[in-house]
Amino acid sequence: MSGRLTVVGIGPGSPDQMTPEAARALAEASDLFGYKPYLDRLAPAPGQRRHVSDNREEVARAGAALDMAASGRSVGVVSGGDAGVFAMAAAVCEAIEAGPAGWRAVEFRVVPGVTAMLAVAARVGAPLGHDFCALSLSDNLKPWELVEERLRAVATAGFVIALYNPISRARPWQLGRAFELLREILPPETPVVFGRAAGRPDERMAVVPLGEAEAGLADMATCVIVGSRDTRIVPREGQPALVYSPRSAGRAAR
Amino acid sequence: MSGRLTVVGIGPGSPDQMTPEAARALAEASDLFGYKPYLDRLAPAPGQRRHVSDNREEVARAGAALDMAASGRSVGVVSGGDAGVFAMAAAVCEAIEAGPAGWRAVEFRVVPGVTAMLAVAARVGAPLGHDFCALSLSDNLKPWELVEERLRAVATAGFVIALYNPISRARPWQLGRAFELLREILPPETPVVFGRAAGRPDERMAVVPLGEAEAGLADMATCVIVGSRDTRIVPREGQPALVYSPRSAGRAAR
Numbered sequence: 001m002s003g004r005l006t007v008v009g010i011g012p013g014s015p016d017q018m019t020p021e022a023a024r025a026l027a028e029a030s031d032l033f034g035y036k037p038y039l040d041r042l043a044p045a046p047g048q049r050r051h052v053s054d055n056r057e058e059v060a061r062a063g064a065a066l067d068m069a070a071s072g073r074s075v076g077v078v079s080g081g082d083a084g085v086f087a088m089a090a091a092v093c094e095a096i097e098a099g100p101a102g103w104r105a106v107e108f109r110v111v112p113g114v115t116a117m118l119a120v121a122a123r124v125g126a127p128l129g130h131d132f133c134a135l136s137l138s139d140n141l142k143p144w145e146l147v148e149e150r151l152r153a154v155a156t157a158g159f160v161i162a163l164y165n166p167i168s169r170a171r172p173w174q175l176g177r178a179f180e181l182l183r184e185i186l187p188p189e190t191p192v193v194f195g196r197a198a199g200r201p202d203e204r205m206a207v208v209p210l211g212e213a214e215a216g217l218a219d220m221a222t223c224v225i226v227g228s229r230d231t232r233i234v235p236r237e238g239q240p241a242l243v244y245s246p247r248s249a250g251r252a253a254r
Numbered sequence: 255m256s257g258r259l260t261v262v263g264i265g266p267g268s269p270d271q272m273t274p275e276a277a278r279a280l281a282e283a284s285d286l287f288g289y290k291p292y293l294d295r296l297a298p299a300p301g302q303r304r305h306v307s308d309n310r311e312e313v314a315r316a317g318a319a320l321d322m323a324a325s326g327r328s329v330g331v332v333s334g335g336d337a338g339v340f341a342m343a344a345a346v347c348e349a350i351e352a353g354p355a356g357w358r359a360v361e362f363r364v365v366p367g368v369t370a371m372l373a374v375a376a377r378v379g380a381p382l383g384h385d386f387c388a389l390s391l392s393d394n395l396k397p398w399e400l401v402e403e404r405l406r407a408v409a410t411a412g413f414v415i416a417l418y419n420p421i422s423r424a425r426p427w428q429l430g431r432a433f434e435l436l437r438e439i440l441p442p443e444t445p446v447v448f449g450r451a452a453g454r455p456d457e458r459m460a461v462v463p464l465g466e467a468e469a470g471l472a473d474m475a476t477c478v479i480v481g482s483r484d485t486r487i488v489p490r491e492g493q494p495a496l497v498y499s500p501r502s503a504g505r506a507a508r
Contacts, residue, residue: 009372014275017274017275017366018274019265020269020270058501082372084376084381085372086501090383091501093383093486094498096488096496097496105490105492105493110375110377112368114273114367118336118338118339121364122263122364122366123364125343125364126338126343126346127338129339130340131387132388133388133408134385134386135385136385142504150385153408154407154413156407157407157408232351234358236350242362244343244344244347248395249396250396250397
């Protein structure tokens with residue numbers, strides 16, 4: 001008598017940016033697993049149990065949630081942003097693949113959400129208006145040389161680049177190194193958006209040219225969007241400038 | 255006396271995947287602009303005027319919407335999915351940059367939404383669980399050689415690839431050519447997801463190995479996700495297989 005497990009993307013922060021599908025999935029769960037700041041955003045449901053975990057314990061959290069679902073409970077696993085973008089859905093899939101047969105019998109579902117780069121982009125215009133990529137700057141789970149190789153490939157080919165997990169106490173130098181590397185490929189005037197806590201009360205947006213981009217402008221709650229050669233800035237009187245990437249593109253410059 | 259223009263991402267199709275922020279922005283608009291199938295998804299609001307346009311007339315639609323907003327109306331421009339991903343937000347920014355000074359005075363806002371690749375990914379597991387890119391396969395606004403160059407760059411560097419605008423009556427061969435090119439770089443067993451109309455009644459999901467991927471499996475409503483070398487398939491008894499990209503990655507193979 002297997003239960004269910006739903007990984008729910010609750011959006012970037014504002015309850016206004018959580019879909020009705022996500023809200024319903026959360027309300028229907030008997031048990032919620034998640035990182036404390038995400039659980040704290042949600043209104044308590046009567047009789048629902050909460051299992052708070054550390055942000056770094058993704059695989060342990062996935063296993064505990066699958067165990068509970070396999071025992072017949074209706075489990076929700078809470079992800080910030082979208083559930084499938086550098087988030088818990090992949091961790092649960094990994095656990096299902098490696099775990100006991102009972103975990104494969106769990107009714108597993110993923111509820112998508114608005115991921116950080118989309119919320120940040122919306123606040124400044126449309127920097128993701130043409131081809132773009134999302135890259136985690138964390139070298140906890142991949143070698144740093146691979147991060148550099150990927151950054152070079154996409155910057156050279158003309159993609160706008162959204163950087164997730166740009167910086168943390170344990171990874172202080174990676175973002176600065178990424179800017180250095182990108183400055184070798186892209187012009188110094190390329191717009192860089194530092195989008196912190198989009199849609200939350202402590203939201204902070206900054207747009208600076210790549211030539212002046214510094215790691216100190218980001219923290220753990222920041223999504224950094226680095227424009228392509230085509231990304232443009234439109235100044236406006238009395239309103240913040242718009243940042244956008246045109247729908248058309250020329251040949252990738254080298 | 256300038257008005258406002260809000261570009262609203264209504265999500266991939268199900269009203270359940272539209273955020274409350276988007277629903278409110280639509281309800282508050284005096285005038286809605288959009289492609290007919292998007293407008294048809296929305297419940298009518300009393301007194302609200304609707305301006306239906308062809309899907310190809312993006313710049314004309316942006317200009318008409320800006321003119322109306324500049325005259326003092328409260329205008330909503332409707333986008334499927336997210337407003338900023340291959341959608342109307344960039345077209346409006348382009349029009350603002352090129353247009354009369356009055357258009358820059360319009361109070362302009364973008365409301366993000368769940369974009370197609372996130373909804374498709376959620377239906378099959380977590381194929382976007384690690385570094386990925388979103389690439390429009392349309393060569394209406396960029397040379398085809400640039401599309402090929404970008405495909406090669408991201409496939410080689412190990413990104414999962416979400417293809418938007420994969421095929422249309424006017425662009426029948428591009429997707430097949432893209433598969434050919436990707437088969438030169440990626441192993442034939444690489445999972446390819448054809449996600450059609452995610453969240454809508456006519457939804458259809460198919461997962462096939464790259465070696466057997468055919469353009470005929472896609473139509474205009476399809477988002478195609480091509481895995482990386484790391485993307486995995488987890489078979490399950492009595493349930494569809496899961497497709498996911500692990501959170502960790504090795505060195506990009508060449």
